[in-house]
Amino acid sequence: MGEKELSSIETELYDRQIRLWGIESQEKLRAANVLLIGIRGLGSEIAKDILLSGINSLIILDNGTVTKEEQLVNFLLTPDSLGKNIAKSVLAKAQALNPLVKLTADSDSIESKDEDYFKQFTIVISTKLSTDEIIKISAWCRNSNVKFISGDVFGMFGYTVSDFQDHEYYEDRVKLPKKRRHDEKIPKAEAVTVKVQARIKYPDLSTVIKRSKTGKMKKCRNIYYYLMLVLLEFRNRHKRDPFYTKRQEDLVTLKTIWADISKDYEVDSTMLTDEIFGLVFGEVVPICSIVGGIVVQEAIKAVSGKEVPINNVFLLNPLTYYGKEETIGIV
Amino acid sequence: MATSSAIPHVLSENVREAVANCNVLVVGAGGIGCEILKNLALSGFQNIEIIDLDTIDVSNLNRQFLFRKEHVAYHDSITTVEYGVNFYKNFNLVLNALDNRIARNHVNRMCLAADIPLIESGTSGYTGQVELIKKGLTQCYECQPKPPQRSFPGCTIRNTPSEPIHCIVWAKHLFNQLFGEDDPDQDVSPDTADPELAADAGKLALSEQNNSDGDVQRKSTNLWAKEIDYNPEKLFNKFFQDDIKYLLSMENLWKKRKPPNPLAWAEASSHEGDSNMIIENNSKTEDMQVWSLSKCSKVFASSISVLKAELSNKNFLVWDKDDKPGMDFVTACANIRAHIFSIEQKSRFEIKSIAGNIVPAIATTNAIVAGLAVLHAFRVLGEELEKCHTTYVRQKSSSAKTVLMTESVLIKANPNCYVCSEKPSVNVSVNVDSMTVKEFETEVLKKNLNMIAPDAMLDGKNLVVISSEEGETEINNNKKLSEIGIIDGSILKVDDFLQNYELTVYITNYVPKDITEPQFIVHGNTENLRPIEEMNGGGKQDTNTKVEVVEPQSSVDDPQEGSSVKRRKLNPAEEEDDDLIMLEDDDD
Numbered sequence: 001m002g003e004k005e006l007s008s009i010e011t012e013l014y015d016r017q018i019r020l021w022g023i024e025s026q027e028k029l030r031a032a033n034v035l036l037i038g039i040r041g042l043g044s045e046i047a048k049d050i051l052l053s054g055i056n057s058l059i060i061l062d063n064g065t066v067t068k069e070e071q072l073v074n075f076l077l078t079p080d081s082l083g084k085n086i087a088k089s090v091l092a093k094a095q096a097l098n099p100l101v102k103l104t105a106d107s108d109s110i111e112s113k114d115e116d117y118f119k120q121f122t123i124v125i126s127t128k129l130s131t132d133e134i135i136k137i138s139a140w141c142r143n144s145n146v147k148f149i150s151g152d153v154f155g156m157f158g159y160t161v162s163d164f165q166d167h168e169y170y171e172d173r174v175k176l177p178k179k180r181r182h183d184e185k186i187p188k189a190e191a192v193t194v195k196v197q198a199r200i201k202y203p204d205l206s207t208v209i210k211r212s213k214t215g216k217m218k219k220c221r222n223i224y225y226y227l228m229l230v231l232l233e234f235r236n237r238h239k240r241d242p243f244y245t246k247r248q249e250d251l252v253t254l255k256t257i258w259a260d261i262s263k264d265y266e267v268d269s270t271m272l273t274d275e276i277f278g279l280v281f282g283e284v285v286p287i288c289s290i291v292g293g294i295v296v297q298e299a300i301k302a303v304s305g306k307e308v309p310i311n312n313v314f315l316l317n318p319l320t321y322y323g324k325e326e327t328i329g330i331v
Numbered sequence: 332m333a334t335s336s337a338i339p340h341v342l343s344e345n346v347r348e349a350v351a352n353c354n355v356l357v358v359g360a361g362g363i364g365c366e367i368l369k370n371l372a373l374s375g376f377q378n379i380e381i382i383d384l385d386t387i388d389v390s391n392l393n394r395q396f397l398f399r400k401e402h403v404a405y406h407d408s409i410t411t412v413e414y415g416v417n418f419y420k421n422f423n424l425v426l427n428a429l430d431n432r433i434a435r436n437h438v439n440r441m442c443l444a445a446d447i448p449l450i451e452s453g454t455s456g457y458t459g460q461v462e463l464i465k466k467g468l469t470q471c472y473e474c475q476p477k478p479p480q481r482s483f484p485g486c487t488i489r490n491t492p493s494e495p496i497h498c499i500v501w502a503k504h505l506f507n508q509l510f511g512e513d514d515p516d517q518d519v520s521p522d523t524a525d526p527e528l529a530a531d532a533g534k535l536a537l538s539e540q541n542n543s544d545g546d547v548q549r550k551s552t553n554l555w556a557k558e559i560d561y562n563p564e565k566l567f568n569k570f571f572q573d574d575i576k577y578l579l580s581m582e583n584l585w586k587k588r589k590p591p592n593p594l595a596w597a598e599a600s601s602h603e604g605d606s607n608m609i610i611e612n613n614s615k616t617e618d619m620q621v622w623s624l625s626k627c628s629k630v631f632a633s634s635i636s637v638l639k640a641e642l643s644n645k646n647f648l649v650w651d652k653d654d655k656p657g658m659d660f661v662t663a664c665a666n667i668r669a670h671i672f673s674i675e676q677k678s679r680f681e682i683k684s685i686a687g688n689i690v691p692a693i694a695t696t697n698a699i700v701a702g703l704a705v706l707h708a709f710r711v712l713g714e715e716l717e718k719c720h721t722t723y724v725r726q727k728s729s730s731a732k733t734v735l736m737t738e739s740v741l742i743k744a745n746p747n748c749y750v751c752s753e754k755p756s757v758n759v760s761v762n763v764d765s766m767t768v769k770e771f772e773t774e775v776l777k778k779n780l781n782m783i784a785p786d787a788m789l790d791g792k793n794l795v796v797i798s799s800e801e802g803e804t805e806i807n808n809n810k811k812l813s814e815i816g817i818i819d820g821s822i823l824k825v826d827d828f829l830q831n832y833e834l835t836v837y838i839t840n841y842v843p844k845d846i847t848e849p850q851f852i853v854h855g856n857t858e859n860l861r862p863i864e865e866m867n868g869g870g871k872q873d874t875n876t877k878v879e880v881v882e883p884q885s886s887v888d889d890p891q892e893g894s895s896v897k898r899r900k901l902n903p904a905e906e907e908d909d910d911l912i913m914l915e916d917d918d919d
């Protein structure tokens with residue numbers, strides 16, 4: 001089997017998606033090497049969708065241990081995995097999703113990886129990282145033109161942030177012929193598909209997710225951008241996410257952080273309500289399913305260079321399920 | 332209880348309790364269905380039932396992650412009788428994950444009859460939709476008529492093709508004529524009743540033909556093929572040479588069109604210009620490249636010999652896009668005919684898309700839609716049905732920033748819907764002196780009005796004219812409607828006990844002016860029952876005898892068109908303010 005050519009097994013297996021994004025995109029996926037950092041609720045969804053897309057290889061990196069809570073929300077875990085390394089525990093079920101992908105587990109910590117490690121990948125996808133880790137790794141990726149996307153789910157809320165650097169892409173636009181009078185004798189002009197090329201320059205993530213204390217940041221009209229900042233700050237401080245068993249104390253912390261951030265950014269602090277803060281506990285599986293789908297769709301766009309990608313933040317409204325792109329940061 | 336903590340803690344107590352105790356039904360275990368089942372199970376739902384009517388195929392496997400290769404061709408069918416209204420009443424909630432309109436219509440009617448909330452979902456490529464359907468609260472699946480499937484006049488298919496799809500439809504009909512079940516609507520020979528033919532020219536051509544080889548022309552194609560033992564050369568010369576010559580004799584057709592060029596077997600199989608084609612024996616090239624004419628004729632012959640052998644121990648074959656010889660045959664025939672009519676030829680891959688009516692599907696959109704479906708389920712269980720606003724998954728474009736879009740209100744039912752309104756009724760205009768009772772049952776009640784087992788009674792006379800019980804009304808089958816008293820102004824009370832559905836049908840007599848007019852017209856009481864034009868439209872609205880492009884039996888990968896993405900303007904939620912108007916991303 002050649003490295004680039006798709007086999008007949010692959011063209012058959014991926015038939016329905018090749019009919020959407022074309023053989024060229026499928027060949028680019030076929031050549032892509034992907035790193036997935038974090039294989040919890042959202043990570044398991046990302047692993048599923050990216051494996052099904054037909055990439056060349058996937059490394060799952062996570063040094064965590066399987067807990068009872070994790071077993072409940074992670075469909076890649078088996079009952080006998082309790083107490084074991086989580087990356088290794090998902091391997092069997094993950095590989096069964098697509099035997100054609102070279103899949104490995106890495107139980108090292110993210111701190112043990114240096115800049116060189118990230119050079120081998122086409123794209124790095126991360127979940128559950130702190131602000132500093134996201135900024136560090138995405139900067140390394142930037143140095144080697146490795147695409148980067150990060151996502152998280154907090155209860156009913158979720159987001160993604162991407163750095164596809166200087167990203168060139170194309171889309172097929174269908175141009176419909178101008179409408180003619182009903183005259184059968186004139187042959188109808190068929191709709192033509194034209195390839196439209198474009199490029200997006202992504203801002204460095206340090207200008208996107210880092211809390212600005214200068215007050216000079218451009219305001220974002222989407223209030224959930226600030227919810228993302230609050231939750232990342234919570235994670236940075238506590239080395240964990242808000243958890244339902246500590247609901248009362250976590251709510252107090254979240255609101256304290258929000259009071260600071262709303263002051264720094266000069267936004268109305270009543271915009272994030274108690275109702276919203278009450279919705280950020282745990283990784284809600286259907287939300288993981290949605291955000292995982294968005295992350296992988298963006299990863300596929302990054303790898304294939306086809307279709308307009310989200311530039312550069314996606315925010316899911318936990319009350320209405322609106323999901324919107326926001327362009328944040330300084331290019 | 333360990334499992335109960337799988338229920339999200341952010342949900343209110345009453346919802347968490349309902350999740351643990353409710354009974355849910357998932358209809359369909361395809362791409363979306365698998366995702367929904369996973370989400371339900373991991374969200375702590377305890378009682379889940381599944382019905383599925385699909386065959387798992389290799390090309391579905393990469394989305395149906397609950398199944399493995401060893402499950403391929405495992406077939407689980409449902410008989411609708413077993414799953415009656417009482418079955419649906421066992422559930423608190425039904426989630427649809429279907430891929431075709433017929434099944435969606437059915438579950439819609441069952442849930443309306445059982446008064447159970449239905450969460451309907453669908454995807455097509457990058458787009459998708461989730462909506463709640465609840466009797467008395469929202470519109471139902473059939474409130475907005477869907478645009479009809481694209482169809483073509485018989486004479487375009489048989490006489491004057493101008494697009495690749497015309498040749499592909501013709502090739503599928505040819506398959507059925509040679510190997511399939513007899514269907515007079517799928518004739519492939521020249522159509523002398525073409526309205527374009529000035530009376531003289533057509534009749535002349537017809538009489539000439541009858542004097543010479545007209546016999547062969549008029550005989551059943553199927554019988555003749557058997558007589559000549561499916562000799563590929565003879566078949567080829569008839570369909571691609573003699574029939575084309577005959578078409579040329581209908582001179583009126585070619586006054587303003589480029590005439591076709593008859594092609595003989597000998598010429599095609601040694602067609603020049605093919606020598607510089609690189610013939611690679613590689614699946615990708617085989618599928619993606621347009622075959623040369625000599626390759627088409629080779630495949631024509633080889634696929635016929637395989638199909639002939641397959642037919643030897645069966646009454647007839649059923650065309651299936653995933654059946655190699657059938658697909659090869661259609662590719663070859665469509666391209667040979669396209670060549671004859673100077674129409675662009677297509678690769679096997681492209682022809683498969685068109686002939687099999689394949690809707691592209693991807694795992695990511697399925698995952699997103701399934702996530703939304705289960706979020707809707709939480710709301711239904713929390714008795715927040717008013718908040719279950721339809722949500723759309725949209726493709727990101729340079730002008731549209733919203734990927735997930737939610738309506739700001741529930742979409743109200745169409746008061747004249749012939750399915751969910753208080754007293755459903757329709758007007759049917761039909762020629763009562765020419766349509767038979769059987770045709771009325773099949774074409775109008777079943778195919779158009781989506782019934783499964785209708786009983787019809789002539790109002791005022793208490794006369795049962797159509798019965799779903801075997802042996803009761805067969806005697807009426809071949810009678811014209813007027814012969815049994817169905818005339819202009821008649822009222823029929825139609826009842827489908829399987830769907831618990833009653834419909835009043837008002838009959839108007841209508842005589843089509845010529846054959847370009849439809850055989851019958853079904854319309855609601857008001858104008859808003861007309862289909863709203865879809866963006867990727869149902870194509871041109873030709874009339875005449877409709878030639879269906881989609882075979883009703885090809886349910887495996889039917890378009891997931893049930894998702895009514897873009898079928899109407901949205902009522903965006905207030906919060907969203909900047910990109911609302913750009914819903915239909917029109918770029919010029």
